[in-house]
Amino acid sequence: MSHVVVVGADRGIAAALVREYLARGETVSAVCRDDGAVWTDSAARVVPHTDVTDNAAVRRMADALDGPVDLLVHVAGVGAFERFGDFDYDAMLAHYDVNALGPLRVVAALADRLAAGARVGIVTSRMGSIADNGSGGMYSYRMSKAAANMLGVTLYRDLREREVYVMLLHPGTVATAMTAGAPGWDSFTQPEQSAAGLARQLDRLGPDTPVEFRHQDGTLLPW
Ligand SMILES: NC(=O)c1ccc[n+]([C@@H]2O[C@H](COP(=O)([O-])OP(=O)(O)OC[C@H]3O[C@@H](n4cnc5c(N)ncnc54)[C@H](OP(=O)(O)O)[C@@H]3O)[C@@H](O)[C@H]2O)c1
Numbered sequence: 001m002s003h004v005v006v007v008g009a010d011r012g013i014a015a016a017l018v019r020e021y022l023a024r025g026e027t028v029s030a031v032c033r034d035d036g037a038v039w040t041d042s043a044a045r046v047v048p049h050t051d052v053t054d055n056a057a058v059r060r061m062a063d064a065l066d067g068p069v070d071l072l073v074h075v076a077g078v079g080a081f082e083r084f085g086d087f088d089y090d091a092m093l094a095h096y097d098v099n100a101l102g103p104l105r106v107v108a109a110l111a112d113r114l115a116a117g118a119r120v121g122i123v124t125s126r127m128g129s130i131a132d133n134g135s136g137g138m139y140s141y142r143m144s145k146a147a148a149n150m151l152g153v154t155l156y157r158d159l160r161e162r163e164v165y166v167m168l169l170h171p172g173t174v175a176t177a178m179t180a181g182a183p184g185w186d187s188f189t190q191p192e193q194s195a196a197g198l199a200r201q202l203d204r205l206g207p208d209t210p211v212e213f214r215h216q217d218g219t220l221l222p223w
Contacts, residue, residue: 005069007031007052007106008076010038012176013123016195017073018044024199029065033076052076052102053094062109069113071202073121074103079178080141092140099124099144104151116163119205120155121198124148126170129213131222149213149223156211167205168213169198170221189216 004021008014009030015038021028022043029045030036036046050061052074080095082088103122114120126132128145149168156166173179175188182188197216213221 001025001027002070003027003029003067004071004073005029005031005065005110007050007072007074007103008033009044010034010036012075012178013171013174013191013194013198014073014075016191017075017198018042019192020195020199021071026071029069031061052106053097055105058105058109061106062113065110065113067113068115069110069118070115071119071121072107072110072114073123073198073202074106075123076102077123077125077145077178080138080144082139083137084139087139092143095140096144096147099141100147100151103148104155107155111159111162114159114162114164118164119202120159120164120166121169121202121205122148122152122155122166123169123171123198124152124213126215126221129222152213153211153223163207165205165207165209166211167202167209168211169201170213170215171195171198172216 004026006014006018009018010032018028018030030039031047031050033051036048039046047061047064050057078098125145127142128149152166152168171194172189174194175185194216201214
C-alpha cells in the first residue's frame, strides 16, 4: 500500500483524485485549505488548514503527515480570466503565489519525506503551454501555469539524483467550480474521469520516464 498525498483536496479534481486513490486501496492524505470536514466519513487522513501560499502552514502540513510519501500530487490552483487591459497586478501576483510558488513550497517542504522511488505529479494547465497558446487572454493564469511547468522541469532535473520522479499534468477541460459558467460546461470531462486519467499517467512515472507534460488522456503536450 502506497502513501499518496493530494494537495488542494477540498473539492474539484483533487477531491476526485483522493476518491480514486482510496478506491485503489492506497493510504491517502487529503491536504485541504479548509477544515477538511468533507472527508470526515472517509478513510482519508485529513491535513487541514493548509493554504499553499502560507509558508508556516505548509511546514505544519509536512510535520503533520505520517511516514514517508510515495506519491505527491499537487492540484491546488486558482483560475484567472483577465482580458488585455483588465489587469489587477496585486491579484495577478496572488495567482502566481498559488499556482507557481504553491507547488514549489509544497515539494520543498516534503522533500525529506520523498524516499527513493517516490513520484511527484504537478497539475498545471495546457493554458501554461507557450507553444499551444492559440487564443490569448487569461494572462495571469497562463503566466503562472507556464512558471509551474518550468518549476516541474527544474524539479525533475534536481530530484532525479534522489531517485524522485516528477511529471507535469493537464487534467483536461473539467466540470468544476473553476470552469462553472463556461459555455458547454455540462459536456466537460467529469472530475472522476479526469482523476482516473491523471492517476493512469502517474502510474507510468518512473526512472525511465523523460520529463513530460501529459494530458490526463495520455496525449503528450508541448511546452
Ligand atoms: N477545471 C479545469 O478545466 C482545469 C483545466 C486545467 C487545469 N486545471 C487545474 O486543475 C487544478 C484543480 O482545478 P479544479 O478545476 O479542481 O478547481 P476548483 O474546483 O476550483 O478547486 C481548486 C482547489 O484548489 C484549492 N486551492 C485554491 N487555492 C488554494 C490555496 N491558496 N491553498 C490551498 N488550496 C487552494 C481549492 O481550495 P478551496 O476550496 O479552499 O478554495 C480547491 O480545493 C488547478 O490547479 C487548475 O488550475 C483545471
